[in-house]
Amino acid sequence: MRRLVDASLARFKGPAYDPRGLLDASQRLRQYRQEFPAAAERIGVDALLIRIEESLAVKTLHTAGWYERQGKDVSAVYLYKRVVKDYPSTVAAQEAVRRLRELDPSGTITARVGTGTGGGRTSDIIRAPLTGPPDGTENRAVPPVPRED
Numbered sequence: 001m002r003r004l005v006d007a008s009l010a011r012f013k014g015p016a017y018d019p020r021g022l023l024d025a026s027q028r029l030r031q032y033r034q035e036f037p038a039a040a041e042r043i044g045v046d047a048l049l050i051r052i053e054e055s056l057a058v059k060t061l062h063t064a065g066w067y068e069r070q071g072k073d074v075s076a077v078y079l080y081k082r083v084v085k086d087y088p089s090t091v092a093a094q095e096a097v098r099r100l101r102e103l104d105p106s107g108t109i110t111a112r113v114g115t116g117t118g119g120g121r122t123s124d125i126i127r128a129p130l131t132g133p134p135d136g137t138e139n140r141a142v143p144p145v146p147r148e149d
Contacts, residue, residue, distance in 0.1 A: 001032050002043070012055065015062035022059075026052045057083050057092035064096065073103055 005028045011021030029049055033040035064079035080103075083096035 001028060001035075004028055005032065005048075009052075015055070015059045019056055019059045022052050022055055026056075053087055054090050054092065057087035057090040060086070061092040061096055064099070068099070068103070077103055 005025050008021045008025035008028060011024075012019060026049060029040075029045050029052070033045045060079055060083045064076045064083065067073075067079060068076035077100060080096040080100045083090075084093045084100075087093050
């Protein structure tokens with residue numbers, strides 16, 4: 001099982017790449033800790049899990065930065081908020097808070113509905129607080145904007 005963890009960790013090439021190896025290693029380490037608590041203590045499973053969490057936070061932060069560079073500030077803000085919410089004790093969370101303050105110092109994010117090829121009205125403006133979705137839900141798909149033909 002330990003070799004599977006090492007192999008999963010080796011699959012992660014960096015924050016610009018697929019995090020599946022980190023997720024697999026995290027799952028296997030938790031299972032290893034449950035099945036073999038003494039061995040898990042000996043090899044430092046908790047420290048490995050902290051390193052994996054930090055790497056996942058950096059991965060999300062990197063993705064948010066990509067969206068920001070593309071001019072998609074709403075998506076960048078969403079991912080920066082996810083870093084802060086999902087990985088609050090990481091260095092990446094501190095950087096995400098700094099980026100959020102720079103992107104929107106007033107605490108709200110403004111986006112135009114239908115910009116680009118989506119087909120909505122460009123005059124509609126959405127204002128959303130940085131604390132999360134307006135209805136308090138998480139990870140729900142956003143319904144498509146109705147088209148006006």
